[in-house]
Amino acid sequence: xxxxxxxxxxxxxxxxxxxxxxxxxxxxxxxxxxxxxxxxxxxxxxxxxxxxxxxxxxxxxxxxxxxxxxxxxxxxxxxxxxxxxxxxxxxxxxxxxxxxxxxxxxxxxxxxxxxxxxxxxxxxxxxxxxxxxxxxxxxxxxxxxxxxxxxxxxxxxxxxxxxxxxxxxxxxxxxxxxxxxxxxxxxxxxxxxxxxxxxxxxxxxxxxxxxxxxxxxxxxxxxxxxxxxxxxxxxxxxxxxxxxxxxxxxxxxxxxxxxxxxxxxxxxxxxxxxxxxxxxxxxxxxxxxxxxxxxxxxxxxxxxxxxxxxxxxxxxx
Ligand SMILES: NC(=O)C1=CN([C@@H]2O[C@H](COP(=O)(O)OP(=O)(O)OC[C@H]3O[C@@H](n4cnc5c(N)ncnc54)[C@H](OP(=O)(O)O)[C@@H]3O)[C@@H](O)[C@H]2O)C=CC1
Ligand SMILES: CC(=O)N[C@@H](CCC(=O)OP(=O)(O)O)C(=O)O
Numbered sequence: 001x002x003x004x005x006x007x008x009x010x011x012x013x014x015x016x017x018x019x020x021x022x023x024x025x026x027x028x029x030x031x032x033x034x035x036x037x038x039x040x041x042x043x044x045x046x047x048x049x050x051x052x053x054x055x056x057x058x059x060x061x062x063x064x065x066x067x068x069x070x071x072x073x074x075x076x077x078x079x080x081x082x083x084x085x086x087x088x089x090x091x092x093x094x095x096x097x098x099x100x101x102x103x104x105x106x107x108x109x110x111x112x113x114x115x116x117x118x119x120x121x122x123x124x125x126x127x128x129x130x131x132x133x134x135x136x137x138x139x140x141x142x143x144x145x146x147x148x149x150x151x152x153x154x155x156x157x158x159x160x161x162x163x164x165x166x167x168x169x170x171x172x173x174x175x176x177x178x179x180x181x182x183x184x185x186x187x188x189x190x191x192x193x194x195x196x197x198x199x200x201x202x203x204x205x206x207x208x209x210x211x212x213x214x215x216x217x218x219x220x221x222x223x224x225x226x227x228x229x230x231x232x233x234x235x236x237x238x239x240x241x242x243x244x245x246x247x248x249x250x251x252x253x254x255x256x257x258x259x260x261x262x263x264x265x266x267x268x269x270x271x272x273x274x275x276x277x278x279x280x281x282x283x284x285x286x287x288x289x290x291x292x293x294x295x296x297x298x299x300x301x302x303x304x305x306x307x308x309x310x311x312x313x314x315x316x317x
Contacts, residue, residue, distance in 0.1 A: 004028070004029055004030050004031050005030050005031070005054035005055060005309050006030070006031050006032075006033050006052065006053045006054050006055075007024060007030050007031070007032055007033065007053060007054065007055050007056070007057065007305065007309075008032075008033050008034075008035070008049045008050060008052070008053035008055075008056045008057075009021060009024075009032070009034075009056070009057045009059060010035075010046060010049070010050065010056060010057070010058050010059065010060055010064075010068050011058060011059030011060040011064070011082075012034060012035070012040070012059070013037075013040070014059050014060070014154060014155060015151055015154045015155055015158065015293065016059040016082050016154070016293065016297045016298050016301070017057075017059035019293050019297070019298035020057055020059065020298045020301050020302060022298075023298060023299070023302045023316040023317065024302065024305075024316055027315060027316055029311050029312070029315060030309065030311065033049060033052065033053060035049050043067070043071060046068065046071060047071040047072075047073075050068060050071050050072050050074075050077065051071075051072060051073055051074040051077065052074075053077060054076070054077065054078065054309065055077070055078040055079070055080065055305055055308055055309055056068070056072070056077060056078070056079055056080070057080045057081075057082065057301050057305060058079065058080070058081040058082060058083060059082045059083075059301075060082075060083060061083065062083045062084050062085040065081050065082075065083040065085045065086075066085050069081070069085075069086075075111075076111075077111065078110075078111045078112075078113070078308045078309070079111065079112050079113065080095065080113045080114075080115055080301050080304050080305055080308065081112075081113070081114050081115060082115045082297060082298075082301055084117060084184050084185075084188075085114075086112065086114040087114045087116065087117065087120070087187070087188040088187045088188055088191050089114070091112060092110075092112045092113065092114045093106045093107055093110040093112065093113050093114070094113075094114055094116060094188070094192050095107055095113045095114055095115045095116060095300060095301075095303075095304040096116050096121065096124060096125075096192065096300070097303065097304070097307060097313075098125070098239075098240060098243050098245070098246050099124070099128060099192060100128070100132065104307060104313075107304055107307045107308060108307045108308060108310065110308065111308075113304050113308060115297065115300050115301045115304060116188065116192075116296075116300060117184070117185040117188060117296075118148065118152055118212060118290070118292035118293075118296025118297055119144070119146050119148065119183075119185045119189075119201070119203060119212070119214055119296075120185040120188045120189050120192070121214075121271065121288070121290060121295055121296050121300065122144075122146065122212065122213075122214030122271070122288030122289075122290055122296075123144045123146075123185070123189045123193060123199070123201070123214050123216065123288070124188075124189060124192045124193045125246060125271055125273060125288050126214070126216045126236075126273060126286045126287075126288050127142070127189075127193035127194065127195065127216065128192065128193050128194050128239075129235050129236050129238075129239035129240070130223075130232065130235055130236070131193065131194035131195070132194065132239070133235035133238075133239070134224055135223050135224055135225070135227050135231060135232060135235055136218075136223060136224070137223075137224055138194050138195055138196045138197075139195075139196040139197050140197065140222060140223075141197045141198075141199070141200075142195065142197070142199050142200075142216060142218070143199060143200040143201070143202065143216075143217065144189065144199055144200070144201050144202070144214055144215065144216055145202045145203075145204075145214075145215045145217070146201070146202070146203045146204065146212060146213060146214040146215065147174075147203070147204045147205070147206050147212060147213050147262055148203065148204070148205050148206070148211075148212040148262075148292050149205070149206065149208045149209045149210040149211050149212065149262065149263070149292060150205055150206070150207070150208070150209060151209050151210045151292060151293055152205065152212070152292045152296075153205065156168075157205070158209075161207060172207065173206070173207045174204060174205070174206045174207065175204065175205055176202065176203070176204045177203060177204065177205065178201060178202065178203045181200060181201065181202075183201045183203060185201065186198065186199060186201050189201065206262070208262070208263060210263065210266050210291055210292060210293055211261075211262040211263035211264065211265065211266045211289075211290075211291055211292065212262050212289075212290055212291070212292045212296065213260060213262045213287055213288070213289055214287070214288040214290075215285060215286065215287050215288075216285075216286040216287075217283070217284070217285050217286075218232075218277075218283070218284045218285075218286065219282060219283060220277075220279070220282045220283065220284055221282050228279050229251065229275050229277055229278075229279055229284055230251065230279075232275050232284060232286065233248065233250075233251050233275045236248045236273055236275065240273070244313070244314055245269050245270050245271060245295060245299075245303065245317070246270075246271045246272075246273070247270065247271070247272045247273070248272075248273045248274075248275075249272060249273065249274045249275075251275060253274075254274045254275055254276050257274075257276075260274065260287060260289060262289065264289055265289055265290055265291050265294065265295075266291045266294070267291065267294065268291060268294050268295075268299070269291075269294050269295050269299030269300065269302070269303060269317040270290070270291075270294070270295060271288060271289070271290045271295045272288070272289045272290070273286065273287070273288050273289075274286070274287040274288075274289070299317055302315075302316050302317055303317060
């Protein structure tokens with residue numbers, strides 16, 4: 001234990017931080033170091049922890065994440081940031097190991113890793129392989145629709161849905177948002193999805209805690225060549241072949257389903273992709289299913305931590 005790497009979670013008692021802690025606690029290949037709870041927002045105490053660790057995971061709002069990065073003076077510290085702050089910053093490596101053949105190696109070699117947004121994980125997972133395979137032209141305008149459980153909005157949104165004394169308490173069963181089409185995940189979806197044209201993103205949140213669906217509807221006639229559902233499926237299946245956490249449902253499985261439950265992968269670091277639709281109608285409905293707090297946040301952060309520290313990528317997951 002004495003020589004195992006030290007890991008500090010800044011924001012350990014937040015929604016994402018707590019779930020990361022659960023995945024790390026009890027592991028023999030690393031040691032968690034924690035801040036005195038009374039000093040968890042004290043920059044001096046945080047700086048001490050941030051510089052004493054081999055790796056830190058930032059589970060903070062964007063401003064506090066930037067502040068934390070500024071407090072790090074030890075050049076050896078590896079940072080995994082769960083916030084939006086650095087996801088399109090060229091000096092940071094995007095923490096989606098399954099992005100392409102090189103990404104896993106880049107994460108393992110990097111000291112600055114930005115953990116993807118939950119919706120972005122699903123959207124990029126569907127898009128990038130199709131752009132790389134030449135089926136989806138990078139300048140084709142596309143739209144993503146999505147629904148998330150309310151834990152996606154952290155402690156504040158959990159209170160909105162669960163705490164009747166909260167000033168923003170809501171009884172809404174389902175609500176759409178991001179109405180100005182400026183959701184914070186759009187830039188990372190565009191950049192890492194390989195898209196030249198800014199995508200439209202239409203998110204929604206439902207009255208359930210956790211789990212999400214991200215959809216990419218496509219007109220087959222707008223894709224390159226005479227593209228079929230089988231071609232789309234083959235490109236996705238080839239891209240993710242051998243991946244432990246990303247699975248592409250067979251066309252037969254997709255055909256057998258009449259509905260899809262956003263809570264289907266809760267508690268896991270898995271991401272499952274589906275190709276629905278019909279060649280006859282010339283329309284496809286691609287869907288990514290994931291846990292917003294699993295592969296969409298805490299699971300992905302642990303996967304990136306494992307890679308960055310040279311540990312078993314699947315440990316704790
Ligand atoms: N929830 C999700 O599904 C996902 C979240 N993320 C990202 O992860 C990050 C954390 O989100 P989430 O866990 O949901 O948010 P929460 O609001 O649940 O947790 C954030 C935590 O950070 C603490 N905090 C705020 N400011 C400071 C500070 N200056 N110093 C130390 N601690 C501070 C908060 O303290 P206090 O308890 O006092 O409020 C809180 O405990 C965000 O950037 C979010 O965008 C990424 C992907 C998915
Ligand atoms: C339901 C809900 O509100 N979800 C959050 C996104 C959660 C996520 O991925 O987080 P970050 O990009 O903040 O890291 C939102 O739309 O702002």
